[in-house]
Amino acid sequence: MREISTEVIREALLDCVRRACFILMPDVRQKLEESLRTETGETGKSILRQLIKNAEIAAAESRPLCQDTGVAVVFLEIGQEIHLTGGSLEETVQAAVREAYKKFYLRKSLVDHPLNRKNTGDNTPAMIHTRIVPGDRMKIGFVAKGGGCENMSRIGMLTPSVGCRGVVDFVVQTVRDAGGNPCPPVVVGVGLGGNFEKAALLAKEALLRPLGRPAELPADRELERTLLKEVNDTGVGPMGLGGRTTALAVHVKSFPCHIAALPVAVNLDCHSHRHVETVL
Amino acid sequence: MSSSPQIITPPMDETSARGLKAGDEVLIQGVIYAARDAAHKRMIAALDEGRPLPVDIRGAIIYYVGPTPGAPGQVVGSAGPTTSVRMDAYAPRLIELGLRGMIGKGERSPEVVAAMKQSGAVYFAATGGAGALLAKCIVRAEVAAYEDLGPEALRLMEVKDFPAIVATDANGQSLYQRHQRFRNDFFPDC
Numbered sequence: 019m020r021e022i023s024t025e026v027i028r029e030a031l032l033d034c035v036r037r038a039c040f041i042l043m044p045d046v047r048q049k050l051e052e053s054l055r056t057e058t059g060e061t062g063k064s065i066l067r068q069l070i071k072n073a074e075i076a077a078a079e080s081r082p083l084c085q086d087t088g089v090a091v092v093f094l095e096i097g098q099e100i101h102l103t104g105g106s107l108e109e110t111v112q113a114a115v116r117e118a119y120k121k122f123y124l125r126k127s128l129v130d131h132p133l134n135r136k137n138t139g140d141n142t143p144a145m146i147h148t149r150i151v152p153g154d155r156m157k158i159g160f161v162a163k164g165g166g167c168e169n170m171s172r173i174g175m176l177t178p179s180v181g182c183r184g185v186v187d188f189v190v191q192t193v194r195d196a197g198g199n200p201c202p203p204v205v206v207g208v209g210l211g212g213n214f215e216k217a218a219l220l221a222k223e224a225l226l227r228p229l230g231r232p233a234e235l236p237a238d239r240e241l242e243r244t245l246l247k248e249v250n251d252t253g254v255g256p257m258g259l260g261g262r263t264t265a266l267a268v269h270v271k272s273f274p275c276h277i278a279a280l281p282v283a284v285n286l287d288c289h290s291h292r293h294v295e296t297v298l
Numbered sequence: 299m300s301s302s303p304q305i306i307t308p309p310m311d312e313t314s315a316r317g318l319k320a321g322d323e324v325l326i327q328g329v330i331y332a333a334r335d336a337a338h339k340r341m342i343a344a345l346d347e348g349r350p351l352p353v354d355i356r357g358a359i360i361y362y363v364g365p366t367p368g369a370p371g372q373v374v375g376s377a378g379p380t381t382s383v384r385m386d387a388y389a390p391r392l393i394e395l396g397l398r399g400m401i402g403k404g405e406r407s408p409e410v411v412a413a414m415k416q417s418g419a420v421y422f423a424a425t426g427g428a429g430a431l432l433a434k435c436i437v438r439a440e441v442a443a444y445e446d447l448g449p450e451a452l453r454l455m456e457v458k459d460f461p462a463i464v465a466t467d468a469n470g471q472s473l474y475q476r477h478q479r480f481r482n483d484f485f486p487d488c
Contacts, residue, residue, distance in 0.1 A: 061463070061473075065425050068425045068428045068431060068461075069425070069427065069428060071428075071431055072425075072427070072428040072429070072430050072431040073430075075430040075431050075434065076376070076430040079372075079430065079434075080369060081366075081369075081372070081375050081376050081429070081430035081433055082366050082375055082376040082429060082430065083376065083427070083429065083430060084376055084378055084426075084427045084429040084430075085363065085364060085365050085366050085374075085375070085376040085377050085378050085429040085433075086364075086378075086380065086429075087366060087376075123366055123367045123368065123369045123372075123375050124366055124375075125364060125365070125366040125367070125376075125449050126448060126449060127364075127449065135336065137447070137448045137449070137450070139448065165380075165381075166380065166381045166403070166404075166426065169381065197404055197405050197474065198403055198404040198405065198423070198426070198474065199381045199383060199403070199404040199405075201403065201426040201427045257403060257423065257425060257426055258403075258404060258405065258474060259423065259463070259465070259473050259474070260473070288426070288427050289427055290427050
């Protein structure tokens, strides 16, 4: 049995929020620079240069990369041999998000009820996903998820007969319809299989994987290659103004599903792609 | 696309708005207003109830943005454009009342473009997600109305060399449409 104090979790989360919102992750920065070399459109190149410059300003002047500092999405993988001390885990996460968004001057972007729409004033509640896993380690994943790209995400309960082509068409059409709204070049998270809610969660989990690291399953890796090519062939381009660079990466995460089902969820993330992981 | 950016100084008149073409790069100088979903909803509610708008929008440019608060010493923290389509339900009414420019990201509805053509207004695209870079162009920001809306309050902003591109002009020409045609040429089956 290993003990972890919720105070340690609070501090780790504060650091995750700060890093995600102010520092463009190295994997994303590298993909933007690669894209600048392959992009052929002048408008597209100009936008990619602005994004790299933006990251430099954000780091140098402690300004958030983007004004939409998002919904705080927190993934907790808790080893089953861990004993948490110091109070409620869920309250700790909410308190850490509340503290971070105030302390770092981040935007408070949540409303109390989807129809009442009164700002909660502290960016809570965070969306928390908890899994109990073997071992005595705890992994914290943090995503600051902006509204523009989340709004353009989709889920489809396809019929199995449409097969791979149907899945590819659904994903590509989602990106095409999204146009400039989700702040392309995007990262495309695809949840394939499971059921209705599992597919959506798989899509979001797929976004946490570092850019450049391929999927575990060969079938998923092949689908990623096909999707990346076809998504970039749409010509949507940076900010939807045309070009080769529509996506920096496509990440597929699959799971077994019902004999009648072919669920596919597409969770788009903007080019700031604020994802951070830390292990306690 | 023009070789060097044109300088835009609000308030704009109809002639100068109609003179801009899709693809023109611009630098905006002077006072603009920042408003997004909730502030637009309140402005339209005010008009519905026969009350005046809290600011004079004739000739004005509205920037669709909800900035992060500035850290000590900063006017605002980060301030890039939000998705414009959410303001499409409200924009035609404001354009009819003399709004000349909007700054945002993403394509507009046919209803907004029709109002722009009718009254002579322009839609500028700024780079979404370049919030730190664009915030440096904002030299003054103060709440003009609806302070209780927090990040969604209506703000007056003074900008200097704010970079944008004419995405849709007052003739209804749009970079997005041009680009849509490009896509259809290459992917006729989609």
